Amino acid sequence: MNQPRRFKEEPVLGREGRLMALGSLEVPAPEVKQDVARRLGISATVLASAAAATAVAPSAAAATFSSASVGSLSAAFGKVTGSFIATTLAKATVIGLGLGIASYTGVRLIRSRLPANNPPLTAASTVAPRRPERAAENHGVAVSALQDRGAETVNTVARAAASDNPGATVVAIEHTVSSDSLAPAAASVGRFEDVEPHTASPSIASTSTESLTGQDPEGNAAAATRAGAMPADPRLAREVRSLDLARSCANHGDAAGALKELNGFDRNYGYIALQKEAMLVHIDVLLSLGHRVQAAAIARQLLLAGAPATRRASLEALVLGQP
Amino acid sequence: MRDAMHLETSRALDAVSRDASDVADFPSLTAEQERRLAWMLNTYFDSVWRTGRRIGLHNAQAQENAQEVFAVAARKLDCIEAGRERTFLLGVAVRLAANARRKMSARIDEVAVDPLELQALDATPLAEELLAQKQQRSLLDRILLSMSDVLREVLTLYEIEELNLSEIAKILEIPEGTAASRLRRSREEFTRKLERVATHIAHSKERP
Numbered sequence: 001m002n003q004p005r006r007f008k009e010e011p012v013l014g015r016e017g018r019l020m021a022l023g024s025l026e027v028p029a030p031e032v033k034q035d036v037a038r039r040l041g042i043s044a045t046v047l048a049s050a051a052a053a054t055a056v057a058p059s060a061a062a063a064t065f066s067s068a069s070v071g072s073l074s075a076a077f078g079k080v081t082g083s084f085i086a087t088t089l090a091k092a093t094v095i096g097l098g099l100g101i102a103s104y105t106g107v108r109l110i111r112s113r114l115p116a117n118n119p120p121l122t123a124a125s126t127v128a129p130r131r132p133e134r135a136a137e138n139h140g141v142a143v144s145a146l147q148d149r150g151a152e153t154v155n156t157v158a159r160a161a162a163s164d165n166p167g168a169t170v171v172a173i174e175h176t177v178s179s180d181s182l183a184p185a186a187a188s189v190g191r192f193e194d195v196e197p198h199t200a201s202p203s204i205a206s207t208s209t210e211s212l213t214g215q216d217p218e219g220n221a222a223a224a225t226r227a228g229a230m231p232a233d234p235r236l237a238r239e240v241r242s243l244d245l246a247r248s249c250a251n252h253g254d255a256a257g258a259l260k261e262l263n264g265f266d267r268n269y270g271y272i273a274l275q276k277e278a279m280l281v282h283i284d285v286l287l288s289l290g291h292r293v294q295a296a297a298i299a300r301q302l303l304l305a306g307a308p309a310t311r312r313a314s315l316e317a318l319v320l321g322q323p
Numbered sequence: 324m325r326d327a328m329h330l331e332t333s334r335a336l337d338a339v340s341r342d343a344s345d346v347a348d349f350p351s352l353t354a355e356q357e358r359r360l361a362w363m364l365n366t367y368f369d370s371v372w373r374t375g376r377r378i379g380l381h382n383a384q385a386q387e388n389a390q391e392v393f394a395v396a397a398r399k400l401d402c403i404e405a406g407r408e409r410t411f412l413l414g415v416a417v418r419l420a421a422n423a424r425r426k427m428s429a430r431i432d433e434v435a436v437d438p439l440e441l442q443a444l445d446a447t448p449l450a451e452e453l454l455a456q457k458q459q460r461s462l463l464d465r466i467l468l469s470m471s472d473v474l475r476e477v478l479t480l481y482e483i484e485e486l487n488l489s490e491i492a493k494i495l496e497i498p499e500g501t502a503a504s505r506l507r508r509s510r511e512e513f514t515r516k517l518e519r520v521a522t523h524i525a526h527s528k529e530r531p
Contacts (some may be wrong), residue, residue, distance in 0.1 A: 002503075004510065015517055016510075019463040020482045022456055028372045028386065037389045040397060041352070042361045050361035058337065059338055304485075 008300065011293050013321040025303055070280070130137050221269060239265075239274045246281055255288045276302060283318070330332050357401050364393055370409065370476040370484055371416045378420040379468050388423060405466065413484065414494040417476050438531070460503045466516050474509035481506050 007017040008024065038045045242265040249258035262282050265271065271278035279302045286295035299315040301305075307315050326358040344347060352360060375385035378446050392415045396403065403411045467475050480486045486494070 002345065003488055005508070006485065007510070008482070015521070016514055019459060019466075019517070022459050023377055023463050023479075023483045024373070024485075026373055026376065027369045028389075028462060032389075033368045034385050036368065036386065037361065037364055039390060040364070040393055042357055042362065042364065046357050046361045050358060050365045093498060195470065 008319075010295065013296075018320055021300065026302070026314060026321070056075065079279045193315075231274075233271075238269060239271055239278070242271075242276055243278055243281060246278075246285070250281070250285050255285050258285045259289065276305065276308070280308075283315070287318075292318075351427045352397060352400075356397075359400060360393065361395050363396060363412065367409055367412050368393075369493075372478075373410050374413055374479060374484060375466070376421075377421045377457055377467060377483050378417065378475060379424045379464070384423060385420075388416065388420050391419050395419075406503060410494055411414055413480065413486070417480070417494060421472055421476065462520070467514060469516060470509060470512055474505055477502060477505040478509035478513060482510075 006020070007014065010017050013021070014038070034044075034047070037044075082191040113217060188245050241260060246258040246261040246265075249261060257279070262278065262285065266278070283295045283298050283302070286292075286298070296318050299318045303312070303315050344488075370391060372385050372389040376382070380388055380403040392412055395415050396412060399411075455460075467479065470478070477491055480491045480494065481488070488499055488502045488506065492499040493501065497505075
């Protein structure tokens, strides 16, 4: 059945689209939902845990879908390679070599897109220093995304120790990648924590390890140190790494590269835990490329899914076609 | 199995009008059912509430409508197929809201025009944004209210809640072709009414 494009999805938002978008954005006051829950006999605890489950549910669906896709792909791949091996071992060898070369080329390509002064491997990639409000904003998004999903594997604390940058509030995302392996190794993902300037804790600083001490790209003396090692969630680490890469590209003026990374990761894995954060980055990148309509479409989805309060006004303005 | 579940869902929807009258009287839930209902409430409450609003209920009525929807859902939890919660809830919401609307005054035929509303559509300085949005939503609601129930329901579900035609057809229990036809008519009517409002404003501006 041919479905017409919705008014609010028109490239140029007309009056109809504007009205419909406004109609979609209206939400009840938060206490209304709580009131209804109370009347239905749903306890506040169950409602609160359901909020986390609400955030996890798409992840579970995506994970199922992802597993199914991987399973079917593996089966198909197995059939194909099986027949090749049965036919001739030489052909399989050629395929293996081809895959190896392709993987190597891919990794080289990714590494070439990373800025030279930002150590991409076996390093703590520190997203710092930023403007405090921006950092706090991202902190809020990321933490809520993590907390919503009950991510308990996060474990790193970032410390601002920059004497020449006293106002800096640092948000650090640490991850390690094995430089010897083509595939990313299990990564430890940091907890996001705003740190008051000049309050570096000696006890935490003393636990720093040389492999996790990063230098920020602008030469500030901000250092990321580790509070304690805990098992990491590789999926979350992969998302953090991808977002980090996209941000890095965008910050260095390579918006196209950032967009490619976001789209590529979304297509291959999908942002799950950091979905909202990824959408925000995506919107910023699209706007910097002048793709306002696409940015507005993502903004609309984000608003429907529950945008962070700090960005809600600007996203609404974007959806409604305001400058 | 799937057809059987769909049939169950349809029966549950059919029973909505009967069941909605005794909202407070639903069986106590098991812990698992309570969790599922809480999840549904968290995920779909906004959509259900908004659907009531767009179909023509006032704020308090929309809240009451949403509460009734979830009360029905609580009673029919076992009939709601996993993954079809949204369709079920919006289906119930549309039916209950339509019932509530019928009890209210008849629909308006002409959209009352407030020049400020249309001006707000064209230029909205940030300082007046909230007021402008309120005026625009008011205009949207009045245009929707001036449409027939069947057209308003389809337009709301498609344009506001972004359901596809197949989902709308299931919710309203009509053939997909009928849903498509209603959608086309509703979009044309909406555009026509909005144009009429714009023309009216333009003429009133020309007059001294």
